[in-house]
Amino acid sequence: YRRIVVPLITDLDIDTWEQASSANAVNKCYLTWDADFKWFFSRDAFIPILSGGLLGISRRWWSETGGYDLQMLGWGGENIDQ
Helix, strand or coil: CCCEECCCCCCECCCCCCECCCCCCEEEEEECCCCCEEEEEECCCCCCECCCCCCEECHHHHHHHCCCCCCCCCCCCHHHCC
16 A cells, blocks of 8 residues: 555647657656756656655555645645655
8 A cells, every 4th residue: 555656747848739758758856955856757666756746645655644744835845745
């Protein structure tokens, strides 16, 4: 029950709305030491940071982790809540 499922986040061309990145790569995100949010492509099964609440998780594990931070008052940073 301790798994998190995240969707494939497609990289779209801003002008054509066509998929811009390789279909074989997976878009993943990370933070630099100065908290700058970055994207990278990888075929690795592991993901370092979740994208802003786009996830599937069992209710049991969600409860065990404490869910979202109730003290979070603003947008931006929700992807590192867990």
